[in-house]
Every structure is written in structure tokens, then in C-alpha cells.
Amino acid sequence: MIGFDDVQVGDELPVLHTKAISRTTLALFAGASGDHNPMHIDLDFAKNAGMDDVFAHGMLSVAYLGRLLTGWVAQTAIKKIDVRFTSITQLFAEISCSAIVKEKFERDGTKLVLLMIDAKDQSGDIKISGSAEIALK
Amino acid sequence: MLNTSDIGKVFPSVTAAIEKGRLRFFAKAIGETNPIYTDEAAAKDAGYASLPLPPSFFFSLKMDVPNPFENYEKVGAPLAKLLHANQAFVYHQSVIAGDSLTFESHIADIYNKKAGALEFLVEQTKVSNQRGQHVADMTTTLVVRN
Numbered sequence: 686m687i688g689f690d691d692v693q694v695g696d697e698l699p700v701l702h703t704k705a706i707s708r709t710t711l712a713l714f715a716g717a718s719g720d721h722n723p724m725h726i727d728l729d730f731a732k733n734a735g736m737d738d739v740f741a742h743g744m745l746s747v748a749y750l751g752r753l754l755t756g757w758v759a760q761t762a763i764k765k766i767d768v769r770f771t772s773i774t775q776l777f778a779e780i781s782c783s784a785i786v787k788e789k790f791e792r793d794g795t796k797l798v799l800l801m802i803d804a805k806d807q808s809g810d811i812k813i814s815g816s817a818e819i820a821l822k
Numbered sequence: 823m824l825n826t827s828d829i830g831k832v833f834p835s836v837t838a839a840i841e842k843g844r845l846r847f848f849a850k851a852i853g854e855t856n857p858i859y860t861d862e863a864a865a866k867d868a869g870y871a872s873l874p875l876p877p878s879f880f881f882s883l884k885m886d887v888p889n890p891f892e893n894y895e896k897v898g899a900p901l902a903k904l905l906h907a908n909q910a911f912v913y914h915q916s917v918i919a920g921d922s923l924t925f926e927s928h929i930a931d932i933y934n935k936k937a938g939a940l941e942f943l944v945e946q947t948k949v950s951n952q953r954g955q956h957v958a959d960m961t962t963t964l965v966v967r968n
Contacts, residue, residue: 703853710851717844717851719885723900734902743906744881748852752879755856760874760916767910 687758689789689796689821698784699799701753706741714745741774745815746782746804748818753782753802758819759773764797769817778806795820824966826932833893833945835919836925838886845873848882865918872919880911880949880958884925891947897929899943899966906940908963915957918930922952930961941966 698819704710711725720742731739747768752761774780783806788799797818804813842862849859857864858874865873875883882888891901917923931944942965949958 713847713851717848718879718882719890720882721885724902728903742846744878745852747878747881747909748848748876752852752854752856754877759868760877763877763913765910765912766877767908769908770906773905779833 687821689798692786692789692798692821694786694789696786698753698757701749701756701782703749703782705777705785706745706774708739708776710745711739711741711776714742714748716816718742718744718748720744732787738776740776741778743770743774743813746774746780749780750782750802750804750817753784754800754817754819757784758821762820763817764795765818766802766815766816768802768813770813771811774804774806774812775813778812779810780804782804787816823938824932824934824943825898828897828929829930829932831897833927833929835927836884836887837922838883838925839922840875840883840919842873842919845875845879848876848879852876862919870916870918875917875919875921876962877911877913878909880917880923880960881909881962883923884927884947884949884960893927894943894964897943899941899964902953903966903968905965905967906962907965908961910959910961912959913957914959915951915955917957923957924950925960926950930968939968941968 783803784800787801800817846860858868925946930946934941945962947960
């Protein structure tokens with residue numbers, strides 16, 4: 686288990702690479718996540734709304750970022766996740782999730798690590814960026 | 823069009839039970855292979871009484887109603903124009919399969935940018951479990967592209 690003293694500002698987490706997002710990915714995620722917005726699964730709806738094609742749920746990449754974090758520490762250590770969706774994630778995107786230690790601090794007796802996190806596609810375009818707070822002992 | 827007079831508006835609360843099957847489906851959909859999210863024995867070995875709720879799944883449970891977008895449509899944010907701008911989660915206590923969560927949401931802010939071309943709706947949600955414990959908070963910012 687990773688301890689507070691094992692982590693230094695500037696450390697990077699191992700990058701999480703995910704498979705290309707297919708229509709099947711989006712259909713499964715729609716069902717599992719409960720987000721049935723047709724924009725992500727129905728080409729006709731997307732075209733009527735002025736889009737060229739369906740696009741990925743932003744929350745799919747947030748779930749990938751969740752995997753990055755829970756692959757690093759126990760889930761109970763995660764205290765906060767705060768992200769901004771910077772651009773639409775297209776179909777066939779291959780999302781990579783990264784995190785770097787920005788700050789180490791203490792609040793109310795809890796030792797915390799602030800991570801800057803992001804999700805990029807295979808061209809390096811940032812889809813999501815934000816931060817996470819992790820409590821370590 | 824959104825209307826700033828809706829700031830403070832309280833949405834109907836949502837209560838949803840956490841089912842193991844649903845969590846396994848979610849794990850499959852996001853490519854999660856850590857067995858603690860699918861195998862109860864592995865979860866117990868890791869110190870959880872049952873399968874833990876993945877960090878972003880709170881957002882999904884809140885959508886466990888017949889039309890999760892109805893609240894937004896009623897205040898002038900139609901689905902076809904809606905995009906997710908920001909999402910934050912603050913975690914207070916761990917949540918596992920078998921728990922039942924209640925989501926109490928209100929509109930915390932409404933504002934616009936680019937002379938109304940982009941309208942923003944900020945929804946704040948308090949999440950409590952079946953014992954009345956405050957387990958998490960969520961802040962969702964949606965943008966309406968006019």
C-alpha cells in the first residue's frame with residue numbers, strides 16, 4: 686500500500702490506456718451507467734441535433750479516470766474528484782488517463798495528496814482535465 | 823432558455839438501491855478488471871462488506887428514474903442542446919452493494935457566457951445512505967448550447 690511519504694510532488698501515476706471506444710462500448714455504457722441520452726447511441730438523433738455522429742459519454746472517461754485512481758490506491762482513500770469536460774470525445778477515441786502529484790498537504794489532521802488528472806485521446810487532445818484528492822497515511 | 827429565478831429550485835429526490843448485478847455490468851462497460859468490483863469474495867478480502875461503489879457511479883444511480891433529464895427540460899434545458907461541462911464528487915463515507923442512496927438536488931447557480939450563446943446550470947446534490955449518513959456530494963455543471 687502506498688504511504689504519504691512514498692509520494693513526492695512531480696511523481697506520475699502509471700498511465701491507464703483503454704481500448705478504442707466503439708458503438709458497442711457506448712451501448713454497454715448507456716445501459717450500465719443509466720445515461721440513456723440518445724446522443725450517444727442513436728445516430729439519427731445525433732444527426733438531427735446537428736452532429737456528424739454519436740459521441741462518447743463524458744462520464745465514460747470519468748469512469749476511466751476512476752480506474753486510474755482505484756488502480757493506484759484503495760477506493761476509500763479517494764476524497765474528491767473534480768473534472769472539466771474540455772471537448773467532445775469522438776467515437777473510436779483511445780483514451781489514456783494520466784495523473785501527476787501536484788501538492789502534498791494536511792487538512793484537519795488528514796494527510797492529502799493533490800493530483801492533477803487528465804484524459805486524452807490518441808492525438809493527445811485533452812478531453813477531461815481536473816484534480817483529485819487522495820488521503821494517504 | 824434558462825431563467826435565473828430557478829436558482830434554488832429543489833428537484834424531486836431520488837432513492838436507488840445498489841445492486842451487485844448492476845455494478846458488475848458497470849465494471850464490464852468500463853473495462854474494470856480489478857475483481858473487488860465484480861467478485862464479492864475478493865471485495866471482502868480487500869476489507870469491503872460487499873462490492874464497493876466505483877467513484878463515478880454515484881452519477882449513474884441518480885439517473886435511476888424514468889426520465890432523468892426531465893428536471894433539466896422543465897427549466898428550459900433541452901436534451902439535444904445539453905453538454906456536461908464539469909463534474910465534481912466529494913466522498914465522505916464508503917458505499918457498497920446493498921446500500922440504498924438518496925439524492926437530494928437543487929439548482930445552485932445559473933449563468934450565461936457569450937451573450938447567452940452558452941447557458942450554464944449548476945446542480946448540487948447531497949447523497950445519503952439508508953442510515954441517514956451523508957456519504958457524498960456531487961456538483962454537476964451542464965451547458966446549454968443555444
